[in-house]
Amino acid sequence: MKAADINVMAMTDTRAAHQYILGADDSEHARLLVQWEIYRSQAERLLKHLGVSSGQRVLDVGYGPLGVLDLLSARVGPTGEVVGLDNEPRMIKFAERTIAEHGLTNVTLVHRDAASTGLPADYFDLAHERLLLINVPAPQDVVTEMVRVVRPGGWIAVGNVDMTAWSCEPAHPAWTVLFEALIAAWKAAGLDPFIGRRLPALLRDAGLTEISLDAQARIWRSSDPYHWLLLTFIGIFRNRIINGRFLTADQLDRLAAELQEHLAQPETFVIYSLSFQAWGRKPA
């Protein structure tokens, strides 16, 4: 079976849950395109290291507006096959547009849940995900499914942040309180904001071998869009934070204004979440 033959309509599961916690509006689309740029070189290094090359069949799970579809497409070339899978209808619309803009003709999009893709078993040379596992309550199920669809000897690669290190310098009480409220709301949604460090264990528990781990640290200044990401997330999580009684609306707004001012100071910089990547091989 060729992935190019996978009928996209047939693979569209209208029951697929689309409860992506960060939403799918235009601002999230724009944020994910910024993120795509930020993670581009780290992703490219990993794909090179894993030997992704001409003619291979590769899968990107939870691709958002683009994910690594463009990098995969360039690497596997016209004789290769790229499948992107996401369960959020608006992301699929965004991706269709971006794929057309980038002229990626070897990419097929599939609308399914990452834990039950309906894709053929033992098919792909590589299954990749980035920043999906931190957004799902049962990450092991997604990894298990990625392993199922990869051929024996193929690679599974996962990339997620671990928010532990996320802080600002100089420290500020508004950051501390807002960060703790965000973490509490993230966890209350059944998600793990510290999943980065768990990636090797998730791969090990899925039966993979040759597991490796890498992490990248990043620093943001006020001209970098991600310098302001905590405030962006506080906006997205506002209702969850207030409804979960982690902060009142007044507290949240006052702290956000204080933090805005602090982050705008020329000497303030942000130490970002560690960006972990882990990869392992399906036993032959």
Ligand SMILES: C[S@@+](CC[C@H](N)C(=O)[O-])C[C@H]1O[C@@H](n2cnc3c(N)ncnc32)[C@H](O)[C@@H]1O
């Ligand atoms: C943070 S975005 C990451 C996008 C892209 N991988 C990147 O790194 O730029 C997470 C993506 O996972 C998708 N997603 C969330 N839960 C999913 C699930 N259960 N099945 C499939 N996709 C899911 C969301 O719709 C969103 O596009």
